[in-house]
Amino acid sequence: MNILVCLKQTFDTEERIVVENGKVKEDGVKFVINPYDEYAVEEAIRLKEQFGGEVTVVSVGPSRAEEALRTALAMGADEAILADDPALFGDEYTVAKVLAAIARQKNYDIIIAGNQAVDDGSGQVAVRLAEELGIPHISTLTKLVVEGNQVTGHRDAEGDEEIVTATLPVLVTAQQGLNDPRYPSLIGIRKASKKPLAHVTLADLGLSEEDIRPRTEIVDTFLPKPKEAGRILQGELQDQVKELVQALIQVEKVVG
Amino acid sequence: MAKKVLVVADIRNGKLRNVTQEMLSGAAKISAGGEIAVALLGHQVEGLAQGLGDLGADTVYVVDAPELEKYTPSAYRKAFLEVHRDFQPDAILLAHSAVGKDLAPMVAMRLGAGQVSDIVDLEVDGDTVTFTRPIYAGKAFTKVRVKEGTLVATVRPNNLPPAQAGQGKAGTVKRLAVSFEPQDLTTMVKEIVRKTSGGVDLTEAKIIVSGGRGVKSAEGFKPLYELAEVLGAAVGASRGACDAGYCDYSMQIGQTGKVVTPDLYIACGISGAIQHLAGMSNSKVIVAINKDPEAPIFQVADYGIVGDLFEVVPMLTEEFKKVLNQ
Numbered sequence: 001m002n003i004l005v006c007l008k009q010t011f012d013t014e015e016r017i018v019v020e021n022g023k024v025k026e027d028g029v030k031f032v033i034n035p036y037d038e039y040a041v042e043e044a045i046r047l048k049e050q051f052g053g054e055v056t057v058v059s060v061g062p063s064r065a066e067e068a069l070r071t072a073l074a075m076g077a078d079e080a081i082l083a084d085d086p087a088l089f090g091d092e093y094t095v096a097k098v099l100a101a102i103a104r105q106k107n108y109d110i111i112i113a114g115n116q117a118v119d120d121g122s123g124q125v126a127v128r129l130a131e132e133l134g135i136p137h138i139s140t141l142t143k144l145v146v147e148g149n150q151v152t153g154h155r156d157a158e159g160d161e162e163i164v165t166a167t168l169p170v171l172v173t174a175q176q177g178l179n180d181p182r183y184p185s186l187i188g189i190r191k192a193s194k195k196p197l198a199h200v201t202l203a204d205l206g207l208s209e210e211d212i213r214p215r216t217e218i219v220d221t222f223l224p225k226p227k228e229a230g231r232i233l234q235g236e237l238q239d240q241v242k243e244l245v246q247a248l249i250q251v252e253k254v255v256g
Numbered sequence: 257m258a259k260k261v262l263v264v265a266d267i268r269n270g271k272l273r274n275v276t277q278e279m280l281s282g283a284a285k286i287s288a289g290g291e292i293a294v295a296l297l298g299h300q301v302e303g304l305a306q307g308l309g310d311l312g313a314d315t316v317y318v319v320d321a322p323e324l325e326k327y328t329p330s331a332y333r334k335a336f337l338e339v340h341r342d343f344q345p346d347a348i349l350l351a352h353s354a355v356g357k358d359l360a361p362m363v364a365m366r367l368g369a370g371q372v373s374d375i376v377d378l379e380v381d382g383d384t385v386t387f388t389r390p391i392y393a394g395k396a397f398t399k400v401r402v403k404e405g406t407l408v409a410t411v412r413p414n415n416l417p418p419a420q421a422g423q424g425k426a427g428t429v430k431r432l433a434v435s436f437e438p439q440d441l442t443t444m445v446k447e448i449v450r451k452t453s454g455g456v457d458l459t460e461a462k463i464i465v466s467g468g469r470g471v472k473s474a475e476g477f478k479p480l481y482e483l484a485e486v487l488g489a490a491v492g493a494s495r496g497a498c499d500a501g502y503c504d505y506s507m508q509i510g511q512t513g514k515v516v517t518p519d520l521y522i523a524c525g526i527s528g529a530i531q532h533l534a535g536m537s538n539s540k541v542i543v544a545i546n547k548d549p550e551a552p553i554f555q556v557a558d559y560g561i562v563g564d565l566f567e568v569v570p571m572l573t574e575e576f577k578k579v580l581n582q
Contacts, residue, residue, distance in 0.1 A: 011392065013510075013511040013512060013530070013531035013534070014529065014530050014531055015530070016395070016530060017392050017395040017396045019396055024391075024392075024396060035512045036512070091370060092361070092370075092371065093364075093365070093368075093369075093370055093371075096365060118392070118393065118511050118512060119391060119392055120391050120398075121373070121374060121390065121391060121392075121393060121515075122371070122372075122373035122374065122389075123357055123361070123373060123374075124360075124361035124364070124371055124373060125361075127329075127358060127361040127362050127365075128361045128362070128364065128365040130362075131361070131362045131365040131366055132365055136329065136330060136442035136443050137329060137362075137443075138443055139357075139358050140354075142505070142506075152446075156505075156506050157327075157354040157448075158268075158353065158354040158457050158458070158459065158506075159451050159457060159458065159506045159507075160448055160449065160450050160451055161448070161449040161451055162326070162445050162447070162448050162449075163445070163446045163447040163448075163449070164328075164443050164444065164445050164446065165443065165444050165446055166442060166443040166444075167442075175505070176498075176505045176508060176512055176513060177504075177505035177506075214370070214403070215368075215369060215370025215371075215402060215403060215404060215405060216370035216371070216372060216400055216401065216402050216403060217400065217401055217403055218398045218399070218400050219386065219399045219400065219401055220398065220399040221391070221396060221397070221398045221399075222396065222397055222398075222399075223395075223396050223397075224394065224395075224396070224397060224537075224538065227537060227555075227556050229554070229555055229557075230542070230554075230557045230558035230559055230560060231558070231559055231560065232549070232554060232560040232561075232562060233559060233560065233561050237561075237563055237567065237568065237571065238571065240561050240563075241561070241568065241571045241572055241575050242575060244543065244559055244561065244572070245572065245575045245576055245579055246579075247559060248520065248541065248543070248559075249579065249580075252520070252540075252541045252558075254462075254463070254519040254520040254540065254541050255463065255487060255520060255576070255580070256579075256580060
């Protein structure tokens, strides 16, 4: 079974965001594999362990993303592709087009991605990729079962669980709870440095800038207004509770 | 210039969700006097068309078929494309909900269109529409424009003002018949397991009662559910509580998990890790209950009570019961 995992390198979720000149500052930030994509990597490796085959991890992003791909290789993926040619960068439309060009280079039975990235959180790329490739998709999975060419996914639909079936080839996206991603072992880390990692360019993929032209543009990036610290209520607990209930109903008018 | 705007109604359990009305107010702004249509995709949904004219819809498209009873990407895509073909919109709004999040990128790609996800605000200046959306789960925001082609956006519940009644539009129902071929049914829903407590969905809830590690166990959520019931609230959790196995991951609020903006957020036994704050700090009013006066959650809270949640939460429940029943 050949599996493609799409991953993005993102800020660690404990990072604070600093904006300078209308852009998010990256200096000194700890980068990780987007947590949702980490579930995707883990699930792909588990499928390989069950059925054999190869796991390819791919990322569209700057050269620093090589570290995230190496981590995925250390976890157990077999090869990596990094589309770090700046001509390949753009919006979700662009990235989906680039990933589709990469996905078409090999016959993948299953493509797995996180359901969204924790940075821009737009949740578009994976679904766009499935659409571009003309294959079905099942999103936000908390459980995946593959039997023959039959796929059953348990999907988190706003708290309800939908049990959905499809046939291979299929694209699925990972939701939290899908699995518990492994840490790379020391042997894994040593092996990872020797596994193939290819850098691809616009020309390599046979794309033109016109093919992948972004449809959207970001015109500003800013921080929310800092929240003013509120009040710690004082006095007897019973009085605090009374005061709070009155405030929520009569002052804030958010209850009742 | 006037634009034709299509709103894909968000339907859950046979009812229109509030976000549909919020999308209609967004549509009115974008349309600048142009035509507005609402698409009702589903099974036995025509009844929902009533009143949509009053909220601003010129036309209500109804695509009703048994194949649309449960959401599947390929069947809904087909139904959507039928409406699209007939109406030829310049802009399309969907909810940033389970259905909208899945359907929007699919149809945007099919149309070769740009999409702006999870918008919380929009401005219209002449022909230009600028959307505001959170990044890093609300730690920062961006303003985004669609440069060319059809404009697709998904709208976060609870942020745009709801469209007011009395718009006096026709709301003319237009039924479109769609026949489904096997290739339109590439995925099938075998079963739906309802897990949502009391039917109040986290992303659209006006009030959320949320628990962290301080609840100590799955049973520890009981007083939170009791408070939630009195308030008609949904119950959420921090990553700490989910990781500890006290509750299902579907309840998680934070940068991994759901981002919520209710009117009232009551954080019980949640210390306030940065990734949790990202998911809830844009709530209108925040109440924190925590034993530790130094907990970072108090820095974003409008009201704080330093105390044991197992003592404070039941007292709150009783007090609300007493006051709300008067």
